[in-house]
Amino acid sequence: MILEHAVLDVVPGQQEEFEAAFDEARHIIAAMPGFRSLRLERCLERPTRYLLLVEWDSLEAHTVGSRGSPEYQRWRALLHRFYDPFPTVEHYSRVLVADPSA
Template sequence: MVLEHALLSVVPGQEEDFEAAFHEASAIIAGMPGFGRLTLSGCLERPGTYLLLVEWDRLEDHTVGFRGSPEYQRWRRLLHRFYEPFPVVEHFEHVLTA
């Protein structure tokens, strides 16, 4: 399992529209091969900042499969206009559970 991590900074005043668009976009990503689950959390200390965590079976399921798909173009159209600056997306492998 690979964990995708992104901190999403949403343009101030656009949070409600972003959350509605993300709800729609979540159905897009959920149908992709290799998708496990996702969580979107809002930051308590920094309104407008969201933590996106997505579980994938393999790194390539995200970087090649999803990002190279027509579905990703729909995802982009729904969400990318909300980000300022554009988020850095990183991938992690599990090391330890306590």
């Protein structure tokens, strides 16, 4: 499993419109082969900043499959206009986990 991480800085005043567009866009990504889950979190200290966390089966499921698909153009059209600056996307693999039962 791979975790995609992106900090999304949205143009001030466009948060509601961004969230509505993301609500539509999430269906695009959820239909991609290799997609596992998605979380979009809004920053409490900076209300124009969001954290996007997406779990994929593999790095290639995101970088080749999703980004290389025709559906990605719809994702871009819905969301990319909101970002300033454009986000850096990074991918992580799990090292360890802690939970209350550990």
